[in-house]
Amino acid sequence: MSNDPHKAGEEKVRPHVYDGIQEYDNRLPNWWLWTFYGAIIFSVVYWFSWYNADIMTSDEKAIDRKMAKVEELRLASIGEISNDALWEMSGNPGFVESGQAVYQDKCVACHGPNLEGGIGQNLVDAEWKWGNQPLSVYSVVANGSPDKTAGMQAWIGELGPQKVSQVVAYVLSHHTRDEMAEATTLNTPVGL
């Protein structure tokens, strides 16, 4: 590096003068350049993992998750079950997830892994034996089928009201309000 023009004692002075101040034409030191380029690379990686690859949770997502949790707690504390409350529960990810766990544990054997039915009724078609409203579905699950020969047991004793709400929310999450409203009911609806 003997011909390095920036060696001590040989610094070039830039021609311009501001307020009597002149500048050396020095190269930026390597440590400074590496910090600078490093910061650029870091910003791209950071931006990508924050907003595009689901590696880090952005504030927005973290808040959405917290709000869903708050909503779940509010729904869980509803004392009186209604059609609207059950529909709201069916739109809450935490509720539906808990309901899915109950379903896998207690219902899957008779109603099938995709709720397609088997020993029990199909729970995803547009025909309900005991009513096409959320409260009817809740009532059959909680109190059992009114048909005591072909029927299904009551689940409220074994599961309690919260788990019954959760599993009904899970069943409803496979339906929409409009589609349920148009579904057929074979007997006098229960639970209304």
Ligand code: HEC
């Ligand atoms: C031992 C088998 C069995 C298990 C376990 C079972 N069911 Fe049923 N389920 C049935 C049968 C049979 C019927 C039809 C009852 C009737 O004909 O009145 C039924 C009916 C229903 C209905 C009414 C469907 C309609 O068309 O109105 C719902 C809702 C339901 N079950 C949900 C559940 C849920 C939720 C669970 C778990 C907590 C569950 N079932 C567990 C056998 C079962």
